[in-house]
Amino acid sequence: MAKPRSAPRLADVAARAGVSIATASRSLAGREGVSEAVAAHVREIALQLGYVANVHARTLAGGATSTVGLIVHEIGDPYFAEIASGVIEVAAQRGLTVQICHSARDPRTELHQIRTLIAHRTDAIIVAGSGYTEPALQAESNAVLQAFQDGGGRVAVIGRHFLAADAVRPDNEAAGRAVTAHLLELGHRRIGVIAGPAVLTTVADRLAGVAAALADRGLSLADVPVLHTDFTRNGGHAGAEKLLAEHPDLTALIALNDVMAIGVLSVLRAHGIAVPQQMSVAGVDDVAVAADLAPSLTTVRLPMTEMGELALTMALKPPSARKRRKTTGHELVVRDSTGPAPTPAP
Structure with missing residues (x-):
């Protein structure tokens, strides 16, 4: 032999x-x-x-100094803060240390951080946040992570990625569909969408949900203005300014995450546009602050803390022959920022 x-x-x-x-x-x-x-x-x-720095085959459960690496897109985004809290909670229960890295939605930065975590003898790596619609953008990361797993490391991702790893997948398409259907049921037809970069799978999936809800009413995504901007509060702010200037007849705005919706609300307040009497606003995620805004934000709740917990729990399990896939639930949370479409002036 x-x-x-x-x-x-x-x-x-x-x-x-x-x-x-x-x-x-x-x-x-x-x-x-x-x-x-x-x-x-x-x-x-x-x-x-196929070399991985400091290749080691010891399991997470057995190492007293085990470290988990968590890579997030934006460390200041409440979405990722809540995911991190879930990872940290499970890590604390297992006596593990968590090292958090910030990639700023840059695949080259993400790759560098993966390499650095491996070089520092990290036992498991969790990549949290959207993947990229072009597989080539993560091809090198995929190869490095595969070699890491071949050497005994463990990997899990949160979101839809072209990475060979166990995955927790948020209900992004269902979330986009739910929030759009809610506005349509309120009578809104002149709806604008403020989206993040088109290269992100999260944006593509949430937009697919928006399109599906519109199709249910005989409409098309081509019937509504969609603006791609940064997936941040400032991106939402800039997007709202642009849509209001170019489409003054809009009665509702969907931001594809809550931090963008916060930027939208800021613009409407500055312009003296009453929410929801003149303009309804909705987001996606249900970050903790959404309920405390004025007006409180209608959004779709994704179980972010549970997503972090599940991702690390999956990473702690022995590898399986087939990569595991877990899909989350979602819940439409109706608050004060949405209301019936205003009646057109005679």
Whole structure:
């Protein structure tokens, strides 16, 4: 019987790349003292060989110093704060430490953080937030994470990703459908949508839900203005200003996340537009502050804390032959920011 092939070592990477072991180590850890060209070459060789820094096969349950890496898109976004709280709660119960990283929705930054977490002997990595509609944007991250798992590491993702990992998938399409159907039932037909970047799968899925609700009423997404902007409070603010200027007949605005909706409400307040008497506003997520806004925000509740808990729980389990997929529920929460469509002036 042939002997199983041993895992590639740092020395193998250094030899293949034609550099010293010290240079190879600095390149893979992202430390200073190595040019970007050399570091990129070393990373490519490591990827070809299937090398993962500090490969270890110990399980999470057995290591007293085990660390979980959590990569989020925006550390200041309440959506990710609530996910992080769920991860931290489960980690505390298991005696694990959580290291949180911020990718700013940049796939290259995300890849760098994945490599850094692996180099720091992280036992499990959770990537929280949207994937990208183009698989190529995460192809290298996928290869690195696969090698990490082959070496004994564990991975789980939150959102729809093109990554070979266990996944917790929010009901994004159902959420977009629910919030749109709510406004249609209130009589709104002149509805504007403020969306995040089209490259994010979360945006694509929520927009698909909006389109489905419109289709149920014989309408089309082409019948409503959709503005793609940053998935942030400032993005919602800028988007609302633009839609109000270009479409003054709108009676409702859907923001595809709550922090954007907060920016929308700020613009309407500044323009003296009464909510919901003149304009209804709705979001998605139901972050903790949504109920405390004035007016309180109609939104779709996603179980963000539970999503974080579930993701880490999945990562702590032994790997399965097929990647696990868990879909969350959702709940329409009607508050003060939506009301019947205003009657057109005679």
